[in-house]
Amino acid sequence: MKKLFYSLVFTLVAFVGLQAQEIAFEQEVIDYGDITKGADGARSYTFKNSGDKPLVIRLVKPSCGCTVADYPKEPIAPGESGKIKVGYDTKRVGPFNKTIEVHSNAQENGRKIVRIKGRVVEQL
Numbered sequence: 001m002k003k004l005f006y007s008l009v010f011t012l013v014a015f016v017g018l019q020a021q022e023i024a025f026e027q028e029v030i031d032y033g034d035i036t037k038g039a040d041g042a043r044s045y046t047f048k049n050s051g052d053k054p055l056v057i058r059l060v061k062p063s064c065g066c067t068v069a070d071y072p073k074e075p076i077a078p079g080e081s082g083k084i085k086v087g088y089d090t091k092r093v094g095p096f097n098k099t100i101e102v103h104s105n106a107q108e109n110g111r112k113i114v115r116i117k118g119r120v121v122e123q124l
Helices: 002-018
Strands: 024-025 027-034 042-050 057-062 069-072 083-089 094-104 111-121
Touching: 024 111, 027 042, 027 083, 057 069, 057 083, 069 094, 083 094
Parallel strands: 027 111
Antiparallel strands: 024 042, 042 083, 057 094, 069 083, 094 111
């Protein structure tokens, strides 16, 4: 009886794992290159739910206060795409390399890290 129980539990866990939501980003690093001080620092990441269940973005957490993020609050259906908008404060001159944590209900590690990088210059 125990063998049957464990076999059923194992089969159920394996089946649930196959029906998962996954997040796939078109690009994981946005390179601003050289950008002029005070220029528009808005960019966006496009992602797709490559799984077969709705994908929910729970939290998007930039690594510092110089970066802000906005993300869809509604579930993303399987096969559909969404955007995470980010903004970098270009009033600070110099190079930058920032991380942004994306927390979701994705089966494979519900935490994904994307980055922005570049250099703010006085004048181009």
